[in-house]
Amino acid sequence: MTASQTARQLARAELTRAIKEAATRQLAETGAAALSLRAVARDLGLASSALYRYFPSRDALLTALIIDAFNAIGEAAESGAAAAAAPAGPGGRWLAACRAVREWALLHPHEFALVYGSPVPGYQAPTDTVDPATRVTRLMAALVVEAHASGLLRPPARPLPGPGLVAQQVLDSAGGAPAAPYADLVERSLTLWVSLIGTISFELFGHLNKVITDCPAYFDAAMTVAAEAIGLDLLPPPPDGPPS
Structure with missing residues (x-):
């Protein structure tokens, strides 16, 4: 495993954690039924397309x-x-x-x-x-x-x-x-x-x-x-x- 691969894995793990944290905040605000990938992406300042690479739905x-x-x-x-x-x-x-x-x-x-x-x-x-x-x-x-x-x-x-x-x-x-x-x-x-x-x-x-x-x-x-x-x-x- 190269250093660049390790860095990418760490970056992916960190963003995955951030996505889950943002989604958890949305659960508290709007409930599970209203959970939205677009809203999570907005919260993180990401394009929706970027989020779909981590969670397809x-x-x-x-x-x-x-x-x-x-x-x-x-x-x-x-x-x-x-x-x-x-x-x-x-x-x-x-x-x-x-x-x-x-x-x-x-x-x-x-x-x-x-x-x-x-x-x-x-x-x-x-x-x-x-x-x-x-x-x-x-x-x-x-x-x-x-x-x-x-x-x-x-x-x-x-x-x-x-x-x-x-x-x-x-x-x-x-x-x-x-x-x-x-x-x-x-x-x-x-x-x-x-x-x-x-x-x-x-x-x-x-x-x-x-x-x-x-x-x-x-x-x-x-x-x-x-x-x-x-x-x-x-x-x-x-x-x-x-x-x-």
């Missing part, structure tokens, strides 16, 4: 922003779980991951809305968004599997009514349904992910205004309640143990 630019957002959310969750002390166990690490995702969303509300808000009319996400989009759910699944293998899950009081509620491909990716009494563990585990995204969305989009007095504490409570659906303790018991 609005959908290509949207896809790049979506992949970046999903990867950033996944990295936040993974870093949060990894930073939690090992004695916290899988439940404690999952709560740490949830808190990290919430913190990221509060700092990047428009990117969060891009991937978890209303679908963009006319946009069809390509398959290369799937792997980034499932980083958080794969982390959740790994922690649930660890908790189950370690005997840290309480069995449900009663099984969910059959038949199974998740698609076969989801069940296959989870390694199949565990044996009774945990046969509905995959269905129950989805409540963790749905509660995570839903609770953040309610806070982020103002639905908890004048309803909750302490959003961080409520978030922890919501995650704890969701985890109870699969018999997982997210928080350690108090030092004196449960009340008698």
